[in-house]
Amino acid sequence: MRGVSGSLWLLVSSLAFAKLPALSPLPLPANTVEVGQAVKKGWVVYEVKPGDTLAGIAARYGVDPRHIMWSSNLQGDRLQVGQRLLIPLVAVEDRSPRVPPGVEVYRVRPGDTLQGVASRYGVSVLELVSANPSLESLDRLVAGSVLYIPRKAKGLVVSLPEGQTLVDLAARFGLSPVAVARANGIQDPAELRPGDLVLLPGIQAKTTYERLLAKQEEERRARLEAERRRQEELRRLAEERRRQQALAQQRTRQVQQAQTQRPQVRRVSYQEGAMRWPLSGFRITTYFGERGVFQRFHTGIDLAAAYGTPIVAAKAGQVEVAGWSSVGYGFHVVLDHGGGVETLYAHMSRIAVRAGQWVEAGQVIGYVGSTGWSTGPHLHFEVRVGGVVRNPLAYLP
Known part of the structure; x- marks a missing residue:
């Protein structure tokens, strides 16, 4: 074998299996047995051909060269043409990964915790983590997943x-x-295949356990921080709700007060220049002359309506202004109806004229x-005569 002498390999093999039940290589078959004929399930006899190497034969059968040396009692990796080798076929049959004896396979149930499973089987959490080093959390177990429980050797x-x-x-x-x-419980190294589970007695996954403990603490702190932020947001929302309620109550008092002090509205006939309502489906939220949120004297009326409701001209006229206002009207339109009469339409979401x-x-x-x-979707509507604001209700039907 390359890098390891035959005598050294035999010494390791004899030490490794000295105290286990003896397992001798199967005897080579008689000359009447055809080369390639299976001697025992999982074994085959191979006759060395010119150009063969131990590594090449092992690769051809998908086994470790050392297994061929052990089973064929070779002293080295030099082969002779015609020499017969006993090859262990470790992949003869499809099987599930081997689980060491004394290790129980446990299927996680809903509600299981690592601490609970460890207590139930009388092992420590560290021992359970060592038997399952691929665990991602000490707190969360996925129902239906597999845990390996060390029942004998840990x-x-x-x-x-x-x-x-x-x-x-x-x-x-x-x-x-x-x-x-x-x-x-191994007597023959060839029994093990890649993917089989191997118990390494006395070795503990302390690094994995410490990593999971650190992750657990990090998650705990994250939960506390998330709860702190949630409580802070709830307090902020409660404060905002109280502020809005106070504003609403103040606004209600102002409306009630204005209604009792509302000036007498003089109705004018259509022939005298009456106008039409600029909206349909609205309610009046602030009347002319009332104290508004942003001013002491309200220069028009506010008509609350759904966002995007069409606004129409209250009377025929020419568009005098169509654009943005820097004094609070937002997007607004001013119409000139002649004779010094103007109407203003404010807080629009979109202007449809120029x-x-x-x-x-x-x-x-x-x-x-x-x-x-x-403070919300509505139309602020003004009527101006000679540059002086007038009560729009006097001009509306």
Whole structure:
């Protein structure tokens, strides 16, 4: 074998299995047996051909060269043409990964916790983590997943990597091959396949356990921080709700007070220049002259309506202004109806006309919005005569 002399391999093999039940290589068959004929399930006899190497034969059959040396009682990796080798076929049949004796396979149930399973089976959480080093959390177990419970020998349970043997694992963790073989009930190294579970007695996954403990503490702190933020947000929302309620109560008092002090409205006839309502489906929220949120004297009336409701011209006229206002009206339109009469439409979400355009009464000039100094979607409607604001209700039917 390359890198390891035959005598050294025999010494390791004899040490590894000295205290286990003896297992001698199967006797080579008589000359009448055809080369390639199976001698025993999982074994085959192969006759060396010109150009063959031990590594090539092992690769052809998917086995470790050392297994062929052990089973064929070879002293080295030099082969003779015509020489017969006993090859263990470790992949003869499909089977589930091997689980060491003394390790119980447990299927996680809903509600299970790592601490609860450990207490139920009389093992520590560290021992349970060592038998399941791929665990991602100490708190969460997925129902239906598998846990390996060490019932006899305790230690680290690992999956045998591709291209490694029991002896390799023992050397990697500084263990005796004999102790590892005994803990796993192994008599023949060829029994193990990549993916089989191997118990390494006495080895604990302290690093994994400490990592999971740190993750558990990190998650606990994250939960506390999330709860703190949630409570802070609830307090903020409660404060905002109290503020809004106070504003609503103040507004109600102002409306009630204004209604009792509302000036007498003089109705004018259509012939005298009456206008039409600029909206349909609305309610008056603030009357002319009332104290508003942003001003002491309300210069028009506020008509609350759904966002995007069409706004129409109250009377035919020419568009004098169509754009943004820097004094709180937001997007607004001013119509000149002649004779010094103007109407203003404020807080639009969108304008549908342009300056200089002539519009007829009832023509759409924009849409209800909440731009500028506004607390919600509505239309602020003003009537001006000679530059002086008048009560719009005096001009509406």
